Structures are given as C-alpha cells and as structure tokens.
C-alpha cells in the first residue's frame with residue numbers, strides 16, 4: 001500500500017513533539033538577545049474574521065479534472081478529442097496481423113457524440129489486432145499560443161495508466177460490427193510488454209450500437225499499463241465511449257473522483273469551492289464556453305468541449321459532479337457562469353436571454369424542488385436533496401477593456417451583468433452575486449485577482465486592503481499566487497502568499513473570501529505554473545503554497561486581536577479561536593536567518609505554559625516538494641513549553657510559525 005503524502009506529514013508531525021522555545025543550538029547557553037518583538041493584546045479585540053475567508057478554486061486546467069480528479073483512466077474515450085487523429089489511441093498489430101484504424105462519422109452513437117473509431121481487421125494472420133490506450137501520458141498539445149517551454153514540459157509526461165494488483169476496474173464501451181465479424185472482442189489491461197493483467201471477452205457484438213460492461217480484476221501493479229481492445233478475427237468493429245474507471249473512487253461512486261485527490265482537498269478545509277474556472281468558463285471562443293446544461297445526464301450524450309487550456313474536456317466532471325464535490329468537501333458552491341463573453345466572442349444582447357435563462361435554470365437544478373423541471377433532473381441523477389447553491393459569479397475576468405476586446409469591454413460586461421443581475425435577483429433575491437470588477441452596479445461582492453511575478457511583489461501588496469473603504473463592495477480575492485521566480489512552487493513564494501493572506505485576514509471585514517490559484521496540475525500537463533497540488537497517475541503532493549492555504553484555513557481565528565511586530569520582513573497576526581478559547585498567533589519570517597523574538601501576550605489571564613506550534617520551514621527558501629520527495633517542505637508540529645505573558649522564541653529562517661496558546665482555566 002502506497003503511503004499517502006498527508007500520512008507522511010502527520011508522521012513527521014507526531015514524531016516532532018519536542019519541547020522548544022529556544023533554538024536547539026542555544027540550549028544550556030544564556031538566551032541570546034532578542035532581535036524582534038511581537039505583541040498580541042487579547043484585551044483589544046478587532047474585527048470578526050470572515051468564516052468564508054478560505055476556500056478553493058477548481059479550474060479545468062493542467063488536466064485538473066479530465067486526467068485528474070475525475071477518475072476516468074482513458075484519454076479520449078469518445079474519440080472526439082481531435083478531428084483528424086484518434087489521439088490517445090494507437091493501432092496494435094501482433095504477429096502478421098493486417099489491420100487499420102480510422103475515425104468514422106458514418107453512424108454516430110448519438111448526435112452529441114458524432115465520431116467513433118473504426119477498427120478494420122483485414123487479416124489477423126494468426127495474430128491479433130486492436131487499439132491501445134495508455135491513459136493520460138502527456139502529448140504535445142495543439143494550442144497555438146503555447147510557449148515552447150510548455151510544449152517541452154508536456155512532452156516529459158510521467159506515468160500514464162496506473163493499475164494496482166488486487167483492485168477491480170470497471171470497463172465499459174459501446175460497439176457495433178460489420179457483417180461477418182464473429183468475435184470475440186477482447187478487452188484487456190496489459191503491461192507494455194504484453195503481459196495480461198486482466199481480460200474479458202465479448203462475443204455478443206451486433207450490428208447496432210450496444211453498451212458492454214465488465215469488471216476487470218487486475219493481477220499485477222503497473223505504472224504504465226494500457227487498455228487494449230483487440231480481436232483475432234477478421235471484420236470491422238466500431239467503438240465509442242471506451243471507458244475504464246477504478247471501482248475504488250471517492251465513496252465508490254460511479255463516474256467518481258480519485259480518492260487521494262479528494263483527500264488533499266479535504267485537508268484544505270475549504271469553506272467554499274469556486275468552479276469550474278477561470279478562463280475555462282469563458283473559452284477562447286463562445287463555442288468553448290462552459291455551458292452547464294451540456295454537462296449533465298448520461299456521460300455518453302454529453303458532447304464535451306474544447307478547453308481553453310489545450311485539450312478537450314469530456315465534461316464527465318459536469319455541473320452535477322461539481323456540486324457533489326462541494327458536498328464531499330462540505331464547501332459552499334460558488335458557480336462561475338459565462339455571461340455571454342468569451343476571450344474572443346460576444347453574445348449579442350438580443351440573444352442574451354438564453355444565457356440568462358441558463359443561470360436561472362442552474363439555480364433551479366441545484367436548489368429547486370424535485371417537481372420543478374430542473375430539480376427533477378437533479379433527482380433523476382440521484383440527488384433529490386438540494387445542493388444549496390447560494391453564490392454565483394457573473395463571468396470571469398470580463399470587462400477589463402483589454403487590448404482587442406479580450407474578455408469583453410467594460411461596456412459589454414456592464415450590459416450583460418445588468419441583465420443577469422436583474423433576472424437572478426428578481427427570481428432568487430437571496431443568491432449572492434459576485435462581479436468581476438467595480439465598473440458595474442450594483443455589486444454585492446467584487447472578485448479581485450492578484451498574480452505577481454516574484455515573491456517580493458506580493459510582499460509589497462500585503463497592505464493592499466488596509467486603507468480599503470468599508471463602504472466599497474466586499475472583496476473576494478478569487479485568484480492569487482506568485483507565478484514567476486518561484487521554481488515549480490517554492491517555499492519563498494509560499495511565504496509571500498502567507499504574508500499576503502495575513503493582509504487579507506486582518507482586513508477580513510472587507511475581504512470576505514479568498515483562494516489561491518490554480519489548484520491542480522497533472523505532472524507533464526503543466527500549462528500553468530505553479531499550482532497547489534501536483535499529481536501523476538499514482539502519486540500526489542502539495543506544494544508549499546498548498547500547505548500555506550491548508551494551514552491558514554485550519555487556523556483561522558474567529559476574531560482578530562490587536563497585534564504588532566517591530567521588525568521589517570516579519571508579518572504577524574493575532575486572533576482568538578472562539579471554540580477552543582485559544583489565542584492563535586501567525587508569524588511569517590521572510591528573512592533567511594533565525595530570529596530571536598520576544599513574544600508578548602498582553603494578557604491579564606494566566607497562560608498555559610505549553611502551546612502547540614506548527615511550523616512550515618525548510619533548509620532553503622528555494623526548496624520545493626516533488627513527486628519523489630513530497631514532504632520536503634511540510635508543516636511540523638511541536639510543543640512550546642515556555643509560554644508566558646512574555647517569552648522568547650526563535651523563529652526559523654524563511655518560516656511560517658503558528659502558535660495556539662491556551663488561556664489557563
């Protein structure tokens with residue numbers, strides 16, 4: 001059994017329950033002079049911290065969904081991924097078999113799924129012929145604007161299709177055959193050398209499309225397996241929706257999620273989940289826009305669509321599945337809807353009503369009674385209870401007046417925003433609507449994005465909301481991250497993000513929600529760098545940025561306490577956790593040397609001398625985690641035994657330290 005990276009983090013944490021408070025090298029020596037002083041004053045409570053402050057943002061990017069969280073193991077199951085080639089599938093010919101494959105639109109499975117694969121076995125010659133899929137092994141993407149470096153990264157894909165001995169896999173496919181094909185058609189999971197790990201024969205292939213299914217029990221573990229559909233008989237076979245899922249998905253749901261990736265999200269304690277994008281919602285053109293109605297129902301009739309991030313989205317992870325994910329995470333859904341604006345495309349106002357209706361229907365699908373049109377479909381999909389969708393964002397990064405009208409001009413956004421806002425509020429006055437910018441009105445909450453090109457730039461923005469007028473709209477920082485000069489996501493960037501999060505938290509009467517972006521990346525498909533969670537077919541790790549997000553959510557106080565620090569480069573925040581009564585103190589030391597610090601808790605109450613301390617640090621600020629070393633930069637928990645109204649603590653170089661201090665009873 002593979003050790004889950006989070007288990008490793010927990011192991012490190014429990015092994016590290018050591019007393020501290022002075023730097024180890026300084027034991028038995030007189031405490032060195034303090035270089036900094038942090039004060040927290042429990043007698044001076046500040047604003048309440050928004051309970052929705054820490055959430056997550058899922059976007060279909062970097063194969064976050066298809067090839068990621070969505071547990072389908074095969075790439076291009078419906079043969080729609082590319083117009084001219086059966087991407088992800090290769091022709092397999094063994095012995096002297098004579099065979100060929102081609103995409104075929106002559107007799108579609110259904111109108112939404114026009115392309116199938118035709119396998120013609122002209123002469124098996126005592127061998128076998130078929131098709132083979134290696135899962136989500138990366139391939140160069142045909143996304144015209146990709147930087148050359150990204151192409152290179154995508155070529156370096158890691159493991160493709162991972163199967164584990166003793167586990168069951170659910171294979172399904174639609175097939176029909178030409179006259180004279182006698183079968184059987186064999187579906188097998190094989191190693192690259194042809195060793196068969198599981199297989200099943202189907203003899204009942206007929207002239208009309210029919211679905212076939214089987215459970216395959218795999219006899220060996222393999223990182224680079226293939227799914228092979230083959231025959232030793234001559235004839236022509238058409239295939240579509242060839243799918244392979246592990247039986248073991250999160251909560252064993254059909255069409256479900258990878259459990260390890262769900263666990264990573266759960267450990268982030270998100271209060272909300274924004275989905276499904278990002279630019280993914282907009283699309284480069286309107287044809288690529290996310291239209292939720294095309295993403296529900298039987299996966300075989302979901303058309304899928306080209307995703308702005310360089311591959312086709314099956315939309316097997318569709319609106320219903322996103323809502324299920326919110327439930328799995330106990331996170332409030334935040335649905336981003338396209339308001340008729342693509343990167344390069346605008347729905348004329350005369351046609352906007354259909355798009356507005358989509359928004360109203362989305363709310364009915366999520367929340368409506370089971371005898372309503374859309375609520376009934378939700379019930380039919382197995383979820384009669386409402387999903388409690390209460391927040392919708394109207395568009396993504398629209399109306400910014402970017403060159404060439406990219407994403408819509410402010411005038412175009414204003415008109416469309418008004419149409420959506422009026423219709424939604426008229427029918428659902430309690431739905432909270434999020435605007436992309438402040439050029440529209442009225443605004444409940446505005447989404448500010450903050451990507452910067454090096455950690456120092458983010459540090460300069462820690463005070464961004466200090467002077468923000470409390471009469472202005474509440475803020476949702478929907479996307480933020482250091483995106484350059486940070487390797488593939490290093491500690492230095494994560495600490496800048498931690499300092500920035502302190503700036504958000506201390507202004508949380510204005511900033512009510514925030515999340516890091518992007519969330520996921522399948523190694524080898526990294527179109528965007530860095531990301532919070534990186535995975536391959538089998539493994540997963542959180543970047544240091546992931547840990548910062550998870551720690552801030554887990555240690556969100558309910559109310560601020562006055563706090564200060566007298567040292568530049570150190571960022572602090574004090575607060576109170578109402579449930580435990582603890583004082584929560586967060587301190588980010590961006591300096592690269594240990595920092596002897598006086599911590600002064602100006603409390604009349606007695607403090608418990610032992611406090612929990614959680615530290616995120618590493619040997620170097622440039623340290624990163626990798627698939628091979630997933631917990632190099634991970635939180636370590638310890639006990640500080642010297643807590644008093646005034647005590648000395650050595651903050652590690654380049655570190656985030658979180659103290660949870662009990663007030664003694």
Ligand code: AHR
Pocket residue numbers: 059061277278279280396397479517518528
């Ligand atoms: O997070 C990646 C992208 O950055 C999002 O799709 C978009 O909203 C932003 O520009």
